[in-house]
Amino acid sequence: MTGFFRQQGTLACDGVPLSALASAEGTPLYVYSAATIVERYRAIDAAFASYPHSLHYALKANSTMAIARLLRSLGAGADANSGGEIDVALRAGFLPSQIVFTGVGKTWLELALAIDLGVATINAESEGEIERIDRLATARQTRARIALRVNPDIDAKSHPHISTGLKTNKFGMPMAAAKAICRRFSSAAGVEIVGLHVHVGSQITDLQPLRAAAEAVVRLARELRDEGLVIDHLDLGGGLGVSYDGSPVPGVQEYADALLTAVRESGLHLVLEPGRHIVAPAGVLLSRVIDVKEQPGGKLFVILDAGMTELIRPMMYGAYHAVEPVAPTAAAEITCDVVGPLCETSDTIGKDRRFPRPSVGDLFAIRDTGAYSAVMASNYNRRLMPAEVLVEKGGWSVIRRRQTIDDLLALET
Ligand SMILES: Cc1ncc(COP(=O)(O)O)c(C=O)c1O
Numbered sequence: 001m002t003g004f005f006r007q008q009g010t011l012a013c014d015g016v017p018l019s020a021l022a023s024a025e026g027t028p029l030y031v032y033s034a035a036t037i038v039e040r041y042r043a044i045d046a047a048f049a050s051y052p053h054s055l056h057y058a059l060k061a062n063s064t065m066a067i068a069r070l071l072r073s074l075g076a077g078a079d080a081n082s083g084g085e086i087d088v089a090l091r092a093g094f095l096p097s098q099i100v101f102t103g104v105g106k107t108w109l110e111l112a113l114a115i116d117l118g119v120a121t122i123n124a125e126s127e128g129e130i131e132r133i134d135r136l137a138t139a140r141q142t143r144a145r146i147a148l149r150v151n152p153d154i155d156a157k158s159h160p161h162i163s164t165g166l167k168t169n170k171f172g173m174p175m176a177a178a179k180a181i182c183r184r185f186s187s188a189a190g191v192e193i194v195g196l197h198v199h200v201g202s203q204i205t206d207l208q209p210l211r212a213a214a215e216a217v218v219r220l221a222r223e224l225r226d227e228g229l230v231i232d233h234l235d236l237g238g239g240l241g242v243s244y245d246g247s248p249v250p251g252v253q254e255y256a257d258a259l260l261t262a263v264r265e266s267g268l269h270l271v272l273e274p275g276r277h278i279v280a281p282a283g284v285l286l287s288r289v290i291d292v293k294e295q296p297g298g299k300l301f302v303i304l305d306a307g308m309t310e311l312i313r314p315m316m317y318g319a320y321h322a323v324e325p326v327a328p329t330a331a332a333e334i335t336c337d338v339v340g341p342l343c344e345t346s347d348t349i350g351k352d353r354r355f356p357r358p359s360v361g362d363l364f365a366i367r368d369t370g371a372y373s374a375v376m377a378s379n380y381n382r383r384l385m386p387a388e389v390l391v392e393k394g395g396w397s398v399i400r401r402r403q404t405i406d407d408l409l410a411l412e413t
Pocket of ligand 1: 203
């Protein structure tokens with residue numbers, strides 16, 4: 001078994017006690033299990049083994065270099081969402097031909113970078129963006145490979161802030177416009193339309209919208225083929241959710257079966273951009289109790305040294321993350337709000353949680369923080385970014401050192 005399990009009652013990561021990591025590296029601390037990342041990547045890959053496919057790991061979920069390198073070593077490509085993520089991908093050893101470039105508002109500079117590098121595909125978000133790519137590539141006497149990101153107007157039934165497939169969302173171009181756009185650019189000097197792209201949201205736990213989106217692009221690909229416009233791949237994005245609260249979610253094989261049922265007859269190469277599913281359960285955020293405080297007639301608060309600056313998901317999406325004491329205690333159970341130290345009432349990690357009454361200095365693990373956690377951290381209140389450690393082969397390495405106040409102020413005059 002890989003990941004986070006109790007040994008003699010104490011929570012450990014792949015056999016390394018979390019208390020040892022906190023003593024050596026301090027808190028707050030992001031801890032990742034390399035074995036879990038490997039296992040979860042391989043599980044998705046295996047689920048699609050019966051069909052030609054490529055997995056482009058969505059760097060936006062967690063782009064710490066060592067994590068990106070680990071996924072590259074497993075055979076993943078990269079899905080980059082900005083010039084910065086393209087840079088990280090290159091420095092992590094991905095070849096340009098292994099990078100797909102997505103993003104709803106790519107700048108001229110970012111597009112020029114992607115064209116000059118010759119990335120595998122630019123997932124184009126609008127007709128205007130295709131015009132810009134065409135102009136840049138024509139000036140360079142090259143032809144950029146693009147996929148049309150279509151908006152199928154499908155409700156992903158996820159949190160509205162991470163749903164991207166409705167016509168009221170800013171992403172992609174209308175399905176109805178796609179054919180005319182393909183026709184318009186079919187003989188353009190600077191672009192070659194090689195694929196269709198769709199991504200209807202993240203943390204999706206109902207397979208129906210994912211399947212419906214796949215069926216929509218398969219239908220569009222067939223209509224394009226009937227007009228003599230041939231593409232070579234379908235990119236179905238990421239989106240598969242994980243269970244943050246223990247409720248059942250679809251497994252990778254069910255996910256693969258749902259997509260492949262829609263895609264198989266097309267025979268087109270399948271590209272996927274999974275992020276969260278691979279890394280979320282592979283991480284915890286380790287934190288110490290700063291205070292335990294009761295507001296008379298109000299609530300009991302456990303104040304941690306990690307808050308919205310290290311984990312913004314609860315505040316941003318009302319997301320649930322399990323919070324567990326690292327060591328067992330015999331204290332009586334309490335019901336409390338687990339909060340961070342920031343000057344914001346919304347700096348709350350969990351409400352009405354139950355566990356034995358902790359003492360100041362006790363360690364807590366905030367679970368499933370391998371995705372959309374460290375990458376979304378901020379320096380609000382001049383808080384310093386925590387270190388990140390990767391547990392591997394019975395030991396660990398610091399893959400990102402703790403930020404110092406000098407690091408933070410180095411950019412200021
Ligand atoms: C275009 C695109 N691809 C891939 C992903 C990764 O999604 P997830 O982490 O849910 O797999 C996202 C995230 O929302 C995205 O916007």
